[in-house]
Amino acid sequence: MTVPASQLREDFPEFSDTAVYPxxxxxxxxxxxxxSLPESxxxxxxxxxxxxxxxxxxxxAAQAMEDVADGATPGEVTGPTNSKAVDKVSVGYDSGAVSLTDGGFWNMSRYGIQxxxxARMVGSGGLQFGGC
Known part of the structure; x- marks a missing residue:
């Protein structure tokens, strides 16, 4: 069963803009x-x-579209922002505080982290210790 787009848009209204998220x-x-995800x-x-x-x-995908609009190459891989300076104002982020160890690709968005x-919880399966 594939979840309908309308269900995703209802559960995550931030994706309601069909121009950005067709x-x-x-x-x-x-x-x-x-x-990809086994229901069982x-x-x-x-x-x-x-x-x-x-x-x-x-x-x-939306980030790639923003890159294109800015004249950059879409799909170029970058890590999370950890510092930025504009004129005399700068900001830094502790991206390690909100990323998962060995999360790699999934650490590139809050949805990926969630x-x-x-996935780690459902992937752990049952555990048995000791005897036969």
């Missing part, structure tokens, strides 16, 4: 999520997992 892109990433493993969190997976990819947190 149905075709939302449906693409929800479809990829549906075949995700259980009650399956829909949420699909939505977070799609949201992460939609954010990255997705990875859930």
């Amino acid at each position: 149905d075709s892109a939302v449906n693409l990433w929800l479809g990829v999520a549906a075949v 493993r995700w259980g009650a969190w399956w829909v949420l997992g699909q939505e977070l997976f799609a949201a992460h990819h939609l954010v990255l 997705f990875l947190q859930f």
Whole structure:
């Protein structure tokens, strides 16, 4: 079962702008999520997992579109901002405080971080200690 785009937009209203997040892109990433995340493993969190997976990819796609609008190369990989200066004003961020260890690609958006947190929980499966 693929989550409908309308469900993602209802659960995450920040993706309601169809000019920035067209149905075709939302449906693409929800479809990829549906075949990538086993429902048997995700259980009650399956829909949420699909939505977070799609949201992460939609954010990255929107960033690529912003790059194009600014004349930059789309898809160029950069890490989180950890300092920025404009004239006499500067700001820095402790990106390590909000990223997950070994999160890599998923640390590139808050949705990816949330997705990875859930993926790690559902991926751990049952544990058995001791005897036969």
